[in-house]
Amino acid sequence: MLDKIVVQKKREVQSLPNTFHEKEYKKNSLYDAIAVPVNPLGIIAEVKKASPSKGILVEEFDPLSIAKTYEQLPVEAISVLTDQQFFQGHPDYLTKIKENVNLPILRKDFIIHEKQVKESKEMGADAILLIAAILEGSQLKEYYEMAHSMDLDVLIEVHHEQELEKVLSVVNPRLIGVNNRNLNTFETSLDTTKKLAPYIPKETLFISESGVKTSEDVNFLRHHTHINGLLVGEAFMVESDKRSMLRGWFETGVETSEYST
Ligand SMILES: O=P(O)(O)OC[C@@H](O)[C@@H](O)c1c[nH]c2ccccc12
Numbered sequence: 001m002l003d004k005i006v007v008q009k010k011r012e013v014q015s016l017p018n019t020f021h022e023k024e025y026k027k028n029s030l031y032d033a034i035a036v037p038v039n040p041l042g043i044i045a046e047v048k049k050a051s052p053s054k055g056i057l058v059e060e061f062d063p064l065s066i067a068k069t070y071e072q073l074p075v076e077a078i079s080v081l082t083d084q085q086f087f088q089g090h091p092d093y094l095t096k097i098k099e100n101v102n103l104p105i106l107r108k109d110f111i112i113h114e115k116q117v118k119e120s121k122e123m124g125a126d127a128i129l130l131i132a133a134i135l136e137g138s139q140l141k142e143y144y145e146m147a148h149s150m151d152l153d154v155l156i157e158v159h160h161e162q163e164l165e166k167v168l169s170v171v172n173p174r175l176i177g178v179n180n181r182n183l184n185t186f187e188t189s190l191d192t193t194k195k196l197a198p199y200i201p202k203e204t205l206f207i208s209e210s211g212v213k214t215s216e217d218v219n220f221l222r223h224h225t226h227i228n229g230l231l232v233g234e235a236f237m238v239e240s241d242k243r244s245m246l247r248g249w250f251e252t253g254v255e256t257s258e259y260s261t
Pocket residue numbers: 046048108109110131157179209210211212231232233234235
């Protein structure tokens with residue numbers, strides 16, 4: 001699946017222009033929001049209509065009103081899918097949300113070319129995702145540095161130890177996301193975050209991505225790892241009472257974390 005997405009992205013990149021116009025948006029730092037969260041853990045709530053694994057999550061999809069609901073909860077940041085082909089997202093959703101919602105906005109897409117980094121800035125993103133599985137070490141370094149020079153924060157996504165090693169050998173990332181979903185099989189396992197936790201540098205902000213749905217999930221992650229935040233899509237999208245769900249996640253608190261190194 002990931003291969004198929006990359007083939008499509010290569011096609012899309014060919015039709016991107018060579019120059020982009022930078023508009024003046026107020027920057028909201030994803031890093032700062034996660035470093036000093038309002039919630040007990042930093043919450044990045046995703047605006048996602050559909051996914052290749054689940055199909056359409058919500059029929060009546062109004063990205064701006066979803067983002068405004070997130071802003072009211074509140075959450076620390078918003079992730080917006082801009083991929084059209086596989087997730088039914090759109091770049092305009094991100095721009096519209098940036099213009100109307102005062103939270104850090106992460107562009108969620110499959111970046112494989114520097115033009116997409118510049119395009120993200122033009123869209124109004126505060127941060128981008130770089131997926132280690134689809135990038136060489138040299139590309140990771142190049143896009144990471146380029147993004148920072150444009151004042152974009154970067155969340156680097158990894159799935160396993162070799163990817164993490166590749167990332168750490170080229171950059172000193174401020175934010176790392178461990179994706180619990182295997183992008184080839186689409187299965188999620190929170191053990192992915194647990195397994196990688198000991199290898200995430202202490203000074204790096206650590207996000208667990210995908211497959212978080214219940215307070216048991218949240219407590220599992222808080223008990224076994226030193227995560228700073230969660231990236232949640234589906235659970236929010238299909239829940240009508242998002243506020244109660246979020247409150248419920250932190251109600252029971254955590255027993256002392258077993259995680260110590
Ligand atoms: O809907 P979930 O299981 O809560 O997952 C959200 C998010 O982590 C997921 O959408 C995601 C993580 N990494 C990605 C890379 C591309 C597209 C999507 C993603």
